[in-house]
Amino acid sequence: MDALFQATVQTEPFDFGQEYSAFLDGDRAAGAVASFVGRVREVNDHQDIETLELEHYPGMTEKVMLEVLHEARARWLLLGARVIHRVGPLHPGENIVLVLTASAHRHAALDACAFIMDHLKTRATFWKKETTPEGQRWVKGRESDQLAQARWHKNSDSDPS
Amino acid sequence: MKISVLYFGELRESVDTAEEATEVVSGSTVSDLIEHLKTRGEPWQSALTSPDPLRVAVNQDMANPTTVLTEGAEVALFRPVTGG
Numbered sequence: 001m002d003a004l005f006q007a008t009v010q011t012e013p014f015d016f017g018q019e020y021s022a023f024l025d026g027d028r029a030a031g032a033v034a035s036f037v038g039r040v041r042e043v044n045d046h047q048d049i050e051t052l053e054l055e056h057y058p059g060m061t062e063k064v065m066l067e068v069l070h071e072a073r074a075r076w077l078l079l080g081a082r083v084i085h086r087v088g089p090l091h092p093g094e095n096i097v098l099v100l101t102a103s104a105h106r107h108a109a110l111d112a113c114a115f116i117m118d119h120l121k122t123r124a125t126f127w128k129k130e131t132t133p134e135g136q137r138w139v140k141g142r143e144s145d146q147l148a149q150a151r152w153h154k155n156s157d158s159d160p161s
Numbered sequence: 162m163k164i165s166v167l168y169f170g171e172l173r174e175s176v177d178t179a180e181e182a183t184e185v186v187s188g189s190t191v192s193d194l195i196e197h198l199k200t201r202g203e204p205w206q207s208a209l210t211s212p213d214p215l216r217v218a219v220n221q222d223m224a225n226p227t228t229v230l231t232e233g234a235e236v237a238l239f240r241p242v243t244g245g
Contacts, residue, residue: 126244141241
């Protein structure tokens with residue numbers, strides 16, 4: 001396993017500063033790091049969110065997330081890529097997911113970060129259930145997420161690199 | 162032949178089962194398995210006939226209705242993923 005390409009599922013909160021420091025500890029080649037943090041919103045589909053419960057498919061989730069990191073690595077010159085995705089009961093304002101990407105230059109880091117998130121949304125085996133004042137409901141997959149993933153595969157000649 | 166079936170998310174709640182072992186005819190496909198589960202009646206019938214999209218993974222790889230199952234296969238049934 002490549003230490004700089006890692007995918008983790010955990011219930012515990014993550015500390016952005018600590019993860020950033022650990023990600024490139026001692027590295028001198030990466031001129032750019034891009035990051036994304038997904039958080040629990042207090043309102044979704046016009047309803048107040050009290051709790052967001054995330055479950056996943058242990059084994060497959062880690063495998064798919066690592067596949068996505070390696071697809072990004074095959075596409076851009078990345079020095080590292082890291083994903084942490086939380087499961088369990090979460091509350092508004094809490095972090096859900098962290099993506100870090102490192103490259104010599106900014107465009108590769110930024111594009112790879114967006115590519116990884118777009119693919120995690122549609123492929124990583126997580127499911128969300130919301131508790132609202134009206135009761136509980138499972139979150140449905142969004143068409144906009146499918147389109148966001150598809151934009152990376154429209155025309156291979158014009159891929160960013 | 163024996164296979165295991167896992168259910169996640171909304172589907173797990175609908176059938177009130179997270180995991181089970183079941184027998185299918187050798188050479189069965191994903192589609193055959195789903196038809197087999199529906200013959201049990203409720204709640205499988207409604208859950209697996211719902212218009213909500215059904216996704217299937219076989220041995221932790223995404224599969225389709227024609228994917229052929231093998232002895233000991235791990236088949237997971239779920240609605241589209243919503244992580245991130």
